[in-house]
Amino acid sequence: MPVLRSTPFQTRALTGMERKANVYRLKASAVQDFITATLASGSQSSEYFEDEDPAFLNALDATVLPGDVQAPANSVPENNDESDSDDNPEPPPPGQPQPQPSLKRRRYDGPDPVDEVIYGAAEFGNFGQYMKRKRAKLQIQNSEINTTTAETQIFKGVTVYVNGWTSPSVQEIRSLLVRNGGIFEPYLAKHSMVTHIVTCALTEAKMREFKNMKVVRPEWLTESVKARYLLPWRDFVFVQDARPAPASTQAPAAPAQPQTAQLQIPRYAADASNPNAQRAMADAQWRNANTSAAPGFIKGYFEHSRLHFLSASKAQLQELVREAQARAESNLEQKEKENLEPDSPAKGKGRAGDGRVIMHCDFDCFFVAAGLVTRPQMRGKPVVVCHSQGAQGGSSSTSEIACASYEARAFGIKNGMSLQQARKLCPTILTVPYEFERYTDLSLKFYTVLMSHADDVQAVSIDEALVDVTTAVSRLRRAAESVGSPHDPAKDFAERIRAEVKQATQCEISIGISHNILLARLATRRAKPAGALHIVAEDVPALMATLDITNLWGFASSHREKAMEKLGSTALKDLASKSRAVLSEALGKKTGEKLYNAIRGIDDTQLSSDKQRKSVSAEVNYGIRFESSEAAEKFIFDLAGEVEVRLNEIKMLGRTITLKIMKRDPSAPVEPPKFLGHGACEVFNKQTPLVGPGGRATSDAKAIGDHAWRILQSFNFDPKELRGIGIQIQKLEPAVGPVNTGANQRTLNFKPMEVRRPPAAAVPVRPASPAAPNNNNAGPSTSADVSLPSIEEVDQDVLDALPPEMRQELEDAWRRRSESPFPGKAPAAPLIPHVPRPPSRPPSRAPSIAPQSAVVLPQRRSAQPTRMHQGALRLAPRSGGGYVIDKTSIHPNRPPNAFLRPTDADLRNLNIDPEVFALLPQAVQREQLTVARLIKTRGALPEVSGERLILKPKKYIPPPNLFRQPPPYAKYPEKPKLRTQGKSKGEKVFFTETDDVQGLLEAWVNAFKRFGPEEKDIEFFAKFLVQSVESADTGVERAVAVVKWWLVLLRRYWGDYEHFDELGYDAEDAKVAEAWWKAFRDVKERIDLVARKKFGGKLSLR
DNA sequence: ATCCTCCCCTAC
């Protein structure tokens, strides 16, 4: 296969209706306190700006930053809309380079030249221009809203951001809005700026970003204008039934079609229904035989689910490897005892550095290859493995393709795609049924070969493993060196393994070799099909230059979106120039660092082959269709039985349970496009303690079922709306004593330390028993308890026996925690009534426990169905009630006018004098809080210092002499208050007192002018500055001022080094200088990043 | 700081 820009692994090619995403629904109905960004917040900013010392600003305006010299021209060309370019379907024929007809939204929102100047994302010229721009913008908004053009006030209070390509166009929407009293926000610096998002299509990253916002289709606006009043936005919620990668349902042509189609479906769901499903579901008999209501549904489902098979196989293989290792280790010990020389260094665990040799071994299109073992006539043809066989389903089968042959992939068919879509790409496609047992069989042979050569093995999946072959390869290498062979011993060894596997399985595997896992995985991609490739460190730069971020293992679409949005590119060659800090800012700390290292070919991840499980779960999100709560209840208990079996198989008991519910999104059709699929859903998770008999951890199906069922009742959902149910058990502990697991144990052997066995000899293969029959034995503790009352009764009895006060207290506690599995009597008229199961609590004995907060009456739920948004069902919000000053108060998402005064206690806790605080203007108060909290977070020790941070308004007007007259540090000898504390290495800064950020900054530079800045301190300032820019409008000016001040300080000490680059300083002074300048450039870059996102320009420090 | 909980995301 030719190497194209887009590799086989690069997932792209989506179309509108079903998009890649494992976000199953767009949650657009969340009720939040959206507060329109008000003009007041803008004026606060001006107010603050005028508070600033003008002389200071003047002085700093004269300073020039190197990065700014070419700054106005080098603003990154923005792709404001990353969604559309993703919508191009894959080209049908093999390997055509894609011209990438990306559809970019214009950066300017109107033809009006005023708009272009004012609204445009132009670069900042300078400070003054920025302010001018901002004021002009406010004026325009003012006039549009209040005077000049508004014809009606239909959209009064509505502020809208338009995402991506829309029909009608952005310009039309803007015009519609402002003519009718609404506000149009051209940039979405933060979510609280707007009340609604208008869109016709969302990338999954945007879906995530907007998940708690009101996302509507443009019809909301157009129809409202027609109706001459504001229609309920809920009737126009934008919803997508999103699915992971290749599951697009669109034909190759007409990229713009999804949007168009969507617009043609007025008033509801963005995704269509499935007529076949509707027809089938209309038949009660069919329903009772084929959906979750059918007897034995769960068992049949798990027997046929490929994804379940993959997950279960992985767990089994990991277990096999663990056992093999334990055996190998005990053999080794044995040998050592016998004083036999182990012929290799101790097994490769923890071996670090580049000395390792890692092989990543992976079957080529595994399921197909396995299927073709007995169908040799199909070799070389486009073949897929899926449930639908032959001509079943015709051209409209929603059956998913588990695996496509390479010939099929040449047509653009991918693993995970629906058959109907594949048929569009290749009408002659051949289908092959699943053969799970054969997969297991082949896999075991494969693992057997690997383990016979390995120091260590990590089971990645049924068809894939990571193998540490350091020992074997070094032995070969020594041999090769003595002979002077030009061959790469690692590659030779890989070919030998490939041959052995081929011999044992009649299937091809490919092997990637390198000194770390990351590169080994990359090597495999290039090795396929049927090859081996060794990547060495020298290959890294050239290799990485060709790759996209999503080619790296663990990086997928969400990172791709973030990278494009925040860093302007997803190509590793572009990302290579970004600093660690910049990448972390964009992708998160760990992820950013992982990427930074990956680009350089660095990955010190160790093989993990002995991790213990932390949770056990079972879920079904297919075919869930209930007519009654009884059916749902039965299902829950059946599922609990499955969970019990799985717990027993690994001899574990659990202490907490989480119920996961997928519920049809109100705007999604009853039958989604995918046959019996879940469609667009709201997802709810709720965790409670799992209390077994005697308060112990348990695996008991009844206990699990009881808890799960109670949780489900507490949701009070209409059973007809359920689309997915899952039970997860956490806080696992080993079951002691005999537990009948019913699991068939298999054994494999690791490479013997001395005598090597022929491969495949050690495999006593027996087919897996997919769900071992429930032996109804919940372990030693419960097996004796079968005749005891159920937990709910025990609990009730205990409750009843308690003195009233104590009981009240308990009930209160439960209510507070909102996680009691024992809510007592079902609420009035529940949609899923509690059906008493014998022996059940008589209703008259219903405890006085009030229904929990979430157990609301149906009317109320339907009135406010969205209060439980986004799965995170917090029955009683832990902290959401009154406004409590905490980190969220400085969070950018908080609307400006949601600022409430913190309590005096809060203030004292921050070392702020409440009385002084009260006198400050609100904008200044907020800043004070920000700074004080950051300082506290950073490690202030208020109790120790005993000094109180006294805040004065004038603090925002830095003493003129301080800022005007260098050298700055000389100006306040008493000021620094930086206590350095000897730590393990270097010195750590603690801020015990500060008056203002500039002072702090200066003290920092002073304190470390002989050492260079500490990473943590840089991080601290960077965070503060980024936060400033991101948050309230006042923050920008502050950030600019602080950065300018920093620049002044650096120039003061190290001006000579400003324009030098990294290279070649010997002098310690120079190193320190360079460290400071590097810190400065990094931080500046990070701020620019945020500034670009918010304003479309970068900060000028002139 | 460090933990925990509730997500989202990723891989096969």
Added chain:
DNA sequence: TAAGGTAGGGGAGGAT
């Protein structure tokens, strides 16, 4: 017909 599961890494944000 069709079988959209599952565990763990990681981030955000709150509790301790």
